[in-house]
Amino acid sequence: MNNLLVLYFRLIILVLVGFTLGRKLPVKVTRYLGQVLFWVGVPISIVAFLRKAELSGEVWIAPIIAYLAVFLGIILVLIALKTKKCFTQTPLQKSTVGSFILTSIVGNTGYLGFPVTLSLVGDSYFAWALFYDLLGNFFAAYGLGVLIGARFSDRIQENWQIVKAILINPALWSFGFGLAFRELAIPDFFAALLDISAMIAISLSLVLIGMRLSQLNSWDNLPLVTTSLTIKMLLIPLILGSALPIFGISGQAAKVIVLQMAMPPAFATLVIAETFNLDPNLCVSTLTLGSILLLVTLPMWLWLF
Template sequence: MDILSLFGLILSAVTLIALGYLSKVTGLLKHEDSTILNNVIIYLALPALIFLAIRNSQISINLLSIPLVGWVVMLSCAATAFFITRLLPLKNPTVGAFLLAAAIGNTGYLGYPLTLGLLGEEALAKAIFYDIFGTVIFAFTIGLYFAEVYGTNGKKINKIKEVVTFPPLIALFVGLFFRGVVLPLFILKSLNYLSAAAIPLIMLSIGLSLRFDKLGQHKLLIVLLCGIKLILSPMLAYIVGNLANLSAGSLSVVVLETSMPAAMLSFIIGLKYGLDADFLSVAIVSATVLSMITIPIWQYIIAII
């Protein structure tokens, strides 16, 4: 994809995100409505997108090398963030929130649309493997461990239950099961309609969730977070991906996915288990806005190397 097409795609994404934000500002929708949108996305639209992508793609065991590289990168980012927290006078809920935001990227909500637009349908299956077996499983194991250790509600978390009941993961395995199976046309049509709705709904949901208040309270942490998430993470992905001998196509997916900003999933975990939700909200907003600049830069760098 040439640079003009790349910026055009980013601009389209920003436009949809802005529409979601303006819908909240004008009162057309409320911030709380993002919960309804997220439920539609997580339980209906995103599983349909994943099911069709996996069912219609060429899948091999080699795809597991993609999330493995992702795990190395996420663990490295978490370790870097942990070292930083030892140098700063932070309360435990903020430490846990910082670790979550530094490690977990928005590889589903933002990663899927950008992968589809930048790299095509064939790359989407690789992005799904990265997101499900990388980000999601990391979030519901290591991420929930951070929530247990640093959260304030003291709950013991059933990590296995959280993983196996996650609808996109179920859709991935169902898609694998139905590969080569002829389905009735009305089912495929319905799934296609839901799948087509996933991307715009995701973008609108991101915009509806954006909050710019309390931005000034966490300036240093946000700068450090953006450095880890938007610069260190894709740089490590490129190095580790080359060491792992990933193909050019797989390497492009890994670098793109690791260049994603902090994930809304980290906010949901933080809110549920007593981490610093105020920090997470402004961190996600800041990283998302800056990523609209850094993602095209990384794609340009990968194209010319």
């Protein structure tokens, strides 16, 4: 309970700081901060936390669970689209269907999932969150997510642009570097500096979320939004979380996986929607409401698991 209260304090304060800054500062500041975190902050934090994380053979199950979560999400989306009882727009536009699928399967397991995991579980099991995000959710977003964007878009995309976006991602490179050199001895001063830099990056990621939320102001198609969040933040973690013992996952590791599955939709869904001319308004509404809903669902998942 103490960890949860501390987490809520950090989440609310840092996101509010970002929200205030986002309202007052030019939009380009948000973009610059995102670039700094993307190229420097997140890679440093990955290397730092990998040095303290406990790695075992079981940790490689994390990305498998991530892919199962995506697969389950697609099944639930197809069921929802088939019933159409939750939608007010009939028939749904092709672009809206694409955004609906994206927000139902791609979670914010990095910028939001990492600080939540660190606060509630600690860094010993942080590798489970890293493996889930970088080897699972990342490819779901920029692999399958991009394919979905292209499938439901009227724009023609070059295949090399998709491959390039995946290959140049610094988080993947830092993940490989961190694994290769995690046992390398470094002076205590540099180790402490690395840890401080990582915590600053995690805090700035929450500020960035607030800045981005301050620039979102759309609440279109609320029934579709609530359906997407029900699939992404309730049904997927509940169903797969209950099945984790089948894979031999329990205790703190199971808690990390459930928390990652329960994250709200990622900002990557909005990026993909804008890139492929889908329905960015639906993504905006889902991102906003999902970020608020997380404050309600976190205690529930901690109690259940």
